[in-house]
Amino acid sequence: MFINILFFSASALVIASCALMMWTKNLMHSCVYLLGVLIGVAGLYLTLGADFVAATQIMVYVGGVVILMLFAVMLTGGKDFQSKTQQLLNLLPSMGNKYTFMWGGGVGLVFAGCLTYFFMHLFKVIKVQEIDNNSYSPTIEKLGELLVTDHLVAFELSSVLLLGALVGAAIIARPRKERPAYIDDIEHDHHHDEEHH
Amino acid sequence: MSGLLNWILWTPVVGILAILCIPSKNKNAIRYAALATTAVTFVFTLLLYINFDTSVAGMQPDFLVKVPWIGDFNIFYSLGVDGISMPMTILTGLLFFLCILSSWTVDKSVKAYFALLLMLESTVFGVFFALDFFLFYVYWEVMLLPMFFLIGIWGGENREYAAVKFFLYTFFGSIIMLIGIIALYYSVDGVDAFNILAHQGGKYIGKTVSIFGTEWAFNKIFFWAMFLGFAIKVPVFPFHTWLPHAHVQAPTAVSVILAGVLLKMGTYGFLRIAFPIFPQAAVDYSTIIAVLGVISVLYGAFCAMAQNDVKKLVAYSSVSHMGFVMMGMAAMTTQGMNGAVLQMFNHGTSTAMMFLMIGVIYERSHHRWIVRPDGTKGYGGLAKHMPTYTVIFIIGMFASLGLPGLSGFISEALIFLGIYERFTTITVIAVMGLLIGAAYLLWMYKRMFFGEPSEEVLSYSDMNIREIAYMLPLCAAVIIFGIYPSPILDIMRASVGKLVELMAQFQ
């Protein structure tokens, strides 16, 4: 029962936040609603007994990504834009207003319809198991084992990815204007610092 | 003697290497090197001719070359010569030799020019010798490259357009042909998969193939694939429009090669590949081939008549003459086929003469207008002012017009004799082509040569020794083979006869 309540409340949070994320004009609010979505999803994970995943979701997403987003929003001003071009074909994707939402909604509905229609057939294949709602075992141990056995390569190589992403983000985010050489030097140092993190 | 084909094929390549080693400032050395190369090659072709066994119907066993090339695909470097390719070989050897002579005055990037010409020569020989589909196709395509540059760099005003058009047109045809070749490859297992000869003999009757979801007769669909590739090269009527551009824009020597040798590759392809491999389809569609041939004859002639550019006129006349070849092949009789092959040779010599002569006058006048766009005469009075030129021009012109005693007539007569029995109506229409053919040539001749020479014409000098020297062999060929064609007919007789016998089985 608790699971059901948790599910419904979490999914209500997810759906409501999604809707608000779509509708809001303010990007900052949007980020906050994203937070809602992510927490909701974490709740859904919990209903599925994925405790570790839920925790990671909260930590990485809520703690990292959303904050990153908020920084980005603040750095870039954070207002939504109106379409600039108003003619003919360019009208089509010039969203952020009713036209854009019409398009977005239309495409979304079509895609959703398509996927729903086709994935109905999914249940010809899937055999849904009986779930014992009351017995949740912790997954962390098993996950840990899997990570160093079956998914060792993925685990190791994701580190390469993260390293690359880190270096890459640093490379990209360097200021653009021509500056004296010493500032470049300082930057270099700075970005090496980042690497060591 | 067995390596003679290799010698012929690779001597030009050696020549290219030699030329590349000569510093480009030393233009005359380059020219002489090219001349020597082609001369040697020509001598080799003559040696081949001397050692040719006329009684052998298939490939000459003495000259076969077969070396494995790509083992996994059963591709061989396999060369051979028979009665159908032999005349073309001599023609190629001769024309390239003469073309080098005629290109003496080329002054723009001499080194590249002669190197490309020699490369062209090698590839053309390759096409005529190749007995392996892959090798054939490679030579067939590689030939486009030197042509592209020769037209595009040394050509006339609109050369780039012409070069690109030529290239694309031919490439289109040959890539379709490639599919046919590959389809054939999969039809035969083992070492003979790419062997042109192994496919011959109508093996693919009754086989079907699925394209666009429909079942087609293998025989027919790939006959048309081959047909497209070769017909564009010939060129047959609806595919001819690259030819006037290419000819008009190309430099003289290249026009000569184009008209003299390259067009023959198309008809050669029919005789070597399309007809023997798909005899049933060839026989079934011979009416269409003949009709296309006759349309080419008339259409080319009519279009030639309307031209004010003399080179374009001759270019269209090539369309017309190659139409005769197509008709002769469609006849599938001894006379017709032999006539077609002979016409290939004869058209090579006569049209080469025409283009060379136009080149000679172009070097003096730097234009080719019979009648300029503003309505004034481009030339006029050449006959009075340049007698030697006139005489040689007359020989060339009347040879291409089909005057008996000169080479064009015999082949046309044989073609007509061959085709009359099968396609009477078409013959009746086609002989009108002779009429129109005479009309446009004579009209052109009158407008260029008759009348009083203008000031401009008076400033031209008559042909010099070099020019006469390269015209004389062609004149001799045109006259000698006009009176006594047997030297050529004898070598082709057995091979063509074999082909005719094959075709006869399917009629």
Place this chain on the structure above:
Amino acid sequence: MTTNLLANLSFYIPEMIVIVTMMSLLFMETAYANNERRRTFVYVTGVIGMLLCLFSLFKNLGVEAQGIFANAVVVDSFSTMMKITMVIGTLGTFYISHKSIDIYDELKSEYLIMAVGVLIGGMLLASSNNMLTLYLGVETLSILSYVMTSLKRRDNLSSEAAIKYALYGGVTAGIMLFGMSHLYGMFGSIQFGPIIEGIKGLESFNVAAVISLLLFFVGIGYKIACFPFHMWSPDVYQGSPVPVTAFFSIVPKIAGIAVVARVTYSFFGTETVNTHIWNSLIALIAALTMTVGNLSALNQKSVKRMLAFSSIGHVGLILMGVLTFGNNGMSAILFYTLIYTFMTLVAFFVTTMVVNRTGSDDAVYFRGLMKTHPILGMSFLIALFSLAGLPPFGGFVAKFNIISSAVGNGLYTLSIVAAINSVISLVYYLKLARSMVFDTADSEETIESYSLASRVYVIGMVIPIIFLGLFWNNIYHLYSSAKLYLN
């Protein structure tokens, strides 16, 4: 278990070498990036790493096909050969990046790092045997590629390209994951093996499975830029620095092709109820990709953009080979990718040289290249003709092999489409060739950075194109002996 995993490490030496190379490059960069002269060390490190990797890959060629690391990745000669090609491509772009002024000097070592990182992703992708490693590979490729795209500093186009790449990559990755998740749900595993079993076990045609695979394919299709997932690629290619463009048209594509081939062949290699529908999907995509790529390339001014579209066209052709994978298709693909790598390297090297002179890759700046720089012009010509598929160059043999395998499998329609496409492609290649050879140059000045080494490099890249066009027996033989690991 653990020892087993450790034992598997011996087959993973090439990847490890690359990872080590990446690390050492990072350190070298830290140490020497500011010093003009010593930056050479960075390059040397990269080259040595790549050569070592090549060496170990060659050693790996003889290894029997097997899954390693609990079947997460496989080592088989097919993937090893693809990796060899990728490494050669990477190595080739090193020199281009060295010569290019599109990437500022101080960023060149970053280029190396990123390229090697992408290479790791590509290698992982090429040998991935479950959806997770596949996803990781794709993401490694993508995320590092975004960075590479924006390496061209002080140029808004570069950032714009990066944004497009990132957004497009993000959405396709999401869609791919969505598809993967359903596959996982349906077949109960993220390993390919059970999925294949599951697909084979389907008694009737199941739309959901196929649609999931389609969604799954979106992610890979976006990497190889096949129609209709290609739209990012011209923009990104145009916006990126030239060496990066060169790199993009080699490594990610080859990796993607490897995956598509693996998925298609191992999932649908044997006749099942869903085989036909998947093959017709690939066939349709191949035909459309060729056509769209080549037609779009016709009217391009920017050479990079033109080459981007042309590479889309080539991908279409390679997809044809994928269709016939079991029957000559594999060797055809391998051969094609190898030749394609060389051709692309030459083309982009020449483009780099032109961009170095004029700062733009507009086709007009190629005018008269043949006269001002004969070797460069000649090489470019050969590359172009080879790309168009003209004998005696390798491009022809590659195309021949592909069409031949297609015809051998009765794919006549597709072959005809391919044939017509190569005519179309010739149109734009010739356009460039023509302006290069026939037109007169705007300026006679020579390219500063065009040194003796450049000549050696470009000739060195051209030689395989010609050589493989004439004597391709051995290499073809080698390629046709390649094995694909089947679960």
Place this chain on the structure above:
Amino acid sequence: MVSLQAYLIVSLILLITGLVIMISRKNIVAILLGIELILNSAALNFVAYSKYTTNNLDGHIFSLFIIVIAAAEAAVGLAIVIRFFQIKETIHIDEVSELREEIAR
């Protein structure tokens, strides 16, 4: 008892919302937010399937990796956006359209 379908519907809603945001928003950062939603939908699917059908934890692992990589991607993406903002002083998506098809001649 919550059925599998419920989770799938939620995940579909997430996917579609993400797409709609990506299509209709004009701010690049907002579009990046859309991507996060899409990734979340897939992750949710994995976990749901892991629970309901597959009986193994591969789905969880996958979700974990998705989360991690999403973070990396977000970092790089935002870095690029900021770089763009520095250059163009805007993050309007319609400004990201200089690279486009132009017809030669």
Place this chain on the structure above:
Amino acid sequence: MNYTISTIAPIFLLPFFAFVINCVLIKKVPKFVPWVSVAGIVGSFFFAAAIFIDFFTVYNTDYYIHKVFNWIDLSHGDNIFKIDLGIFIDNMTAVMLLMVTGVASLIHIFSTWYMKGDVRWERFFVYLSLFTSAMLGLVLSDNLLSIFMFWEIMGFCSYSLIGFYFEKEEAGNASIKAFMTTRVGDVFFLLGILAIWAVVGSVDIPSIYAAISNGAFEGKTVFGIALASFAGFCIFCGTIGKSAQFPLQVWLPDAMMGPTPCSALIHAATMVAAGVYLSLRMYPLMYVGELNTLIAYIGGITAFGAATIALIQKDLKAVLAYSTISQLGYMVLGIGVGAYNAAFMHLVTHAIFKACLFLSAGSVIHSYHDKYMPEMGGLKNKLPYTCIAMWCCTLAIAGVPVFSGFVSKDRILGDALYLFLQTGEGVYAIPTILGFVGAFLTPFYMFRMMFLTFHGKNRNKDKYDHCHKEHLTWNQNVPLLILSVFTLGFFFSGSLTGQGIISFAKEKKEWFKVLIEPPVQQRLEKFSNVTSQPFSFEDTRDMSVIPKSQYLKQSGFAGPGYDTSAEEEYYDEVHHAHVLGAVASVIIVALSVLLAFAMYIFGFISPSFFYDKLSFWVKALKNKYYMDWLYIDVLIKKGLLKLNNLLSWFDSGIYDRYAIDGWAFINRQVFKASHWFDRVIVDSVAVDGTAVGTEIFSLVTKSIQSGYIQKYIIVLIGAIVALSMFLGF
């Protein structure tokens, strides 16, 4: 006599070698050129004479020589294909050879005087030698193919010689006109050859005769026409072209642009006669094909029409040209009405007197430096020998008894009359009447010409004074006089009336009539088993079987075994008609001559009287019955050239540009239809080289590949939806 290469080939080869040698000499030592030519033809004359003497001694219609050598052999396995060339000499050939070599020799000799000092006069002899050899080759040929070949070579020589003074615009036009007009006939000739080849398997004359005799042509049709008719008609078309018959007669008057000796040789004596010769050779085919009525009509129309045009010509050579056409018409008429022998005789006599007339005209023109008769008059004092020669020929052509024209032409008319009277069919009336009217006009225009030229007062004093008095010169007027000797009728008929005999060949009186027998069905049987000997250095004939002469009183000669009774009867009937015809034509000639005297010597009737009365008719005559206009303006300029330009325009303008290069036309229409694409038109249309597909495609890519990433995503989703539709359904 042995018929071997060494005795026969020189006839053809000597002039040919002269031609070859001259080709070489012309650069180095041009002054030798004429003499080489003359030597060649004179030598060939002696060989021809030897043959003639041989035939004249054997004196047998069945006597013929047929020798072949292999020219082309394409046989392989069971497919046999050979083309044999060879010689075929019968009585007709022998006579023809003698005539051609003789006339040609004299004309060559005359030319050495006439052409001396002219521009390119050496080249003239080169052509002349080539022509002569071709003509002799044609006469010797045993098959239609080689006849066709020599025929064309003659056409080429004719072309070159008509265009000899190519500086003149008209000369160029005339030469093309001549070549093209005859070529119209030639292609039909070729077609005829093909048709015959298809039936007979070869085209040598004995084989054709054998095939006709064996009935090989029976029951075969081409396009629903009987094969023999088709083949016969096609070959007769060759005659029409070469012998300038209606409707292809237009070229011959213009051909007078050439030097006069060439007109004499080519356009009067030999080449134009070769057409008739061909028809005579193919005479059985014409009859098997039932073409005689058509031939008779064409002959009659030509004879009459050309004669009327000749009436008003002012140019000396033009009169002769039209008279040539007219006389050729008579020959054709002769073929049509079955006067085989007479037609051939007229061919020979006409060749002689017309050659002489032309040479004389040449002499006049060369001396007087003008060719317009209104400028002449009274030249008999200045050019006495020419005048004599020309008068002889005029009388001959006019059909005055004693002269050869009377003998030959009146036999044609007699035969025509006989045919009309005997059959009583109206269809034969018209050609006969036309023939007789022509016979009335011929003397008139010829006398008019003579009067205007040589008699009356001179009308241009300057030129008259300039003209030198003629002396007897071996190469100026001696050839004329020699020729004029042979205008006497008894050389051919044996007597002045057609009945007598020359003293030196008593039993061979009427030799011409006897030797030249029409190859009617019955006489073709001897060919039914054709065996030919090789043409080599040895004569392999069995000399013992050469038939001996056998002379029948009235029907002429017939070989052993012929049933000649029918022919005897026939000859009796013919004789009556001939007498009638002869009387009629003598009266007609007399009237005509009187009219000429009345108009031009005594001035009783002014020519302008007729001009005024018949102005419409005269206008038509001046325009040559508008045939030139019809051909050149209507058919060629308005028809053919328009068509060509259209096609060429189509080829390069439409087909090439739109169909091949770009579909740009459709392109444009498509774009016009669509407002939406308006801007793009300006950008991208009207450039050669892009297909509509790529144009539209680039529009599509331009709108899709727009740079807006969100649009990309929309497309991506759309594509996924579309592909899932593709997969799902």
